[in-house]
Amino acid sequence: MIALDDYTDIVGKKNIDQIRALARLSEGKKVIMVNSTKDGGGVAEIMHRLIPLLNELNIDCKWLTIEGDEDFFNITKDMHNGLQGDKEVFTQKDYDKYLEVNRKNSNNIDLGDADMVVIHDPQPLALKHFYRNGRAKWVWRCHIDMSRPELPLWKFLRKYIVEYDASIFSIAKFSKSLPHPQYLIAPSIDPLSDKNRFLHKTEVEKILRPFGLPKDKHMILQVSRFDRFKDPVGVVKAFRLVKKEIDCSLVLAGGTASDDPEGLEVLEEVKKEAGGDPDIKLLLLEPKSDIIINALQRKADVVIQKSIKEGFGLVVTEAMWKEKAVIGGGVGGITIQLYNHRTGFLVNSIEGAAYRIRYLINRPEVAKRVGQKAKLFAAENYLITRHLRDYLALFSILDNPGKNIIKV
Amino acid sequence: MKKKEKLNFFDSISLLSPTGQKAGNLKEFLHILEESEDKVIFHHLYKSQMKSFEKMGEYPNDFANWAAYGIEDVALAEKLANFNPYDFQKVSQARERLAEIIEEHMWDLPTIPWVRPGSEFYFSSATSIVLPMDIEVGNIAELRKALDILPDSSLHFHFYEERKRNKDKEHDDFSIWIEDNFDGTDRLVEEIRKIDFYFFSLDEIRKKIIHILDEYLQEKN
Numbered sequence: 001m002i003a004l005d006d007y008t009d010i011v012g013k014k015n016i017d018q019i020r021a022l023a024r025l026s027e028g029k030k031v032i033m034v035n036s037t038k039d040g041g042g043v044a045e046i047m048h049r050l051i052p053l054l055n056e057l058n059i060d061c062k063w064l065t066i067e068g069d070e071d072f073f074n075i076t077k078d079m080h081n082g083l084q085g086d087k088e089v090f091t092q093k094d095y096d097k098y099l100e101v102n103r104k105n106s107n108n109i110d111l112g113d114a115d116m117v118v119i120h121d122p123q124p125l126a127l128k129h130f131y132r133n134g135r136a137k138w139v140w141r142c143h144i145d146m147s148r149p150e151l152p153l154w155k156f157l158r159k160y161i162v163e164y165d166a167s168i169f170s171i172a173k174f175s176k177s178l179p180h181p182q183y184l185i186a187p188s189i190d191p192l193s194d195k196n197r198f199l200h201k202t203e204v205e206k207i208l209r210p211f212g213l214p215k216d217k218h219m220i221l222q223v224s225r226f227d228r229f230k231d232p233v234g235v236v237k238a239f240r241l242v243k244k245e246i247d248c249s250l251v252l253a254g255g256t257a258s259d260d261p262e263g264l265e266v267l268e269e270v271k272k273e274a275g276g277d278p279d280i281k282l283l284l285l286e287p288k289s290d291i292i293i294n295a296l297q298r299k300a301d302v303v304i305q306k307s308i309k310e311g312f313g314l315v316v317t318e319a320m321w322k323e324k325a326v327i328g329g330g331v332g333g334i335t336i337q338l339y340n341h342r343t344g345f346l347v348n349s350i351e352g353a354a355y356r357i358r359y360l361i362n363r364p365e366v367a368k369r370v371g372q373k374a375k376l377f378a379a380e381n382y383l384i385t386r387h388l389r390d391y392l393a394l395f396s397i398l399d400n401p402g403k404n405i406i407k408v
Numbered sequence: 409m410k411k412k413e414k415l416n417f418f419d420s421i422s423l424l425s426p427t428g429q430k431a432g433n434l435k436e437f438l439h440i441l442e443e444s445e446d447k448v449i450f451h452h453l454y455k456s457q458m459k460s461f462e463k464m465g466e467y468p469n470d471f472a473n474w475a476a477y478g479i480e481d482v483a484l485a486e487k488l489a490n491f492n493p494y495d496f497q498k499v500s501q502a503r504e505r506l507a508e509i510i511e512e513h514m515w516d517l518p519t520i521p522w523v524r525p526g527s528e529f530y531f532s533s534a535t536s537i538v539l540p541m542d543i544e545v546g547n548i549a550e551l552r553k554a555l556d557i558l559p560d561s562s563l564h565f566h567f568y569e570e571r572k573r574n575k576d577k578e579h580d581d582f583s584i585w586i587e588d589n590f591d592g593t594d595r596l597v598e599e600i601r602k603i604d605f606y607f608f609s610l611d612e613i614r615k616k617i618i619h620i621l622d623e624y625l626q627e628k629n
Contacts (some may be wrong), residue, residue: 013557014557014558014559015413015559017542018419018421018559018561019421021539021541022421022537022539023536025539053435078478147526159543169426172424172426172530172532173526173528175426175427175428175530176428177428177429178428181425182426182427182428183423183425183426183535184423184425184426184532185423203434330453330526331526335526356628362470389421390423393421393422393423393535393537396537397423397535403535404447404535404536405535405536405538405573406535406536406537406538407538408537408538408539408540
């Protein structure tokens, strides 16, 4: 079991002391976090580490998930896409189903005497509607790119968002005009998890041996769910452009999540685009493949995340932590991680992605310099300890509504 | 002989709070700026030093950086960068001057250009929790040592934030404490107050203060 003190060597004693001081202000508070899955995806990964750390600091934090059938998760997947700007049409029947599942879950989820309830993403958003008389403060934590949501969907969901006491977004760009306070909390990675802990070169080789990856070729990597917003087809197209000039290989490694029924469909589209090229490897990874992802990210010569919509892009942070100069789509949270020539590179097209891949392969010294700065930047801004501190600050702020400065 | 009081350190931990308002061109920006609460202006003008170099960009406040990288108007960025918000006693006065600079600049523009989608300016404020730390110092050598372990947020609080938030303070906490408690420190106090602090990142400020204190302590010994 990893404890808060285990992070001292990474973030320094002053950060750990700061967290402990802040935690004392909320000791004994009861917090419930609710989302839709415990497996797969960035949210679940964060919660697996954040919640034990909160409990270690004497915050009584519980993590609950809602239950729903396939229909419900298809609707919420479409909602996720619609909030990220995809054209999605919802019928009244869809909305009724969504509300009905939320209502049923509200019967099963016992809030007890919780002080705060944090609801993650749109799936359980309407739960609050069915708990009108609770004493708890309710916070909606939105992890997705809400910069341009579909208007009818936004109008429907907004009715339920405004019932909350506060909202949290990952970056300012996603904030909306709302009648309650909004806060910014960027997500984070855990530097001690299997996905991010240090691996020696020999360990990397050993882990990757079963996959038969092409040797003696520059390896380009994208790790992401097979999701259209991550544009894996665009990555294959960019790879083709690069391959005209440089002998290289592409690895697309994708996990799946139980609330993501679209994944296999997108995988088929990617296979079609790859057309049997032996230099393109598609790895469909199980949810517990963290150590493999770690090894892939460390092995890669170039890491790309060519998203066309992105909540935050923790996979970018993971590669930055491993000193990679990441090439990322200039969208969502990627734009607050990658600053051109300083912490990485932003691209806006297939051609741009191809150009930057060639640029970094041909300039390993630039890749090294930017990668080193990227690691420092990730350490300062996007590690789990900062995330923990932000949540603790939020708890104190919710306890002091309307105050701009809280003097202890 | 001056009284000898200890200096107690505080930490100031902030959470950003977007207002939900955004500006896509200078006209919109000016309108929102004029309507914004002081805490919003305070955040964008006075808290930029809390950002690391990579995030901060080239200029010392959020508005100047948006002018440079958002609307891509470098001349305006330069004007906003050269504007020192610490020259004004009240945040509202800084806001008024800022509005004048933008208005004058717009007057000379043939058209008001829009930013590219995604490059809008998003207005935010910050809520801060100020809490006492377990650090206190009784002499200048101890202050020097404390600067090695002080978190950035505490350094910002004592060196920047307090002189703006606390109307009785014209200077940073360190030089005030030295001046109030130690004889023969006029030059040291002056050296610290001479730092052109608005143009430095926290890292640079920390190094500068440490350097000044080290020189003083060496001379004294």
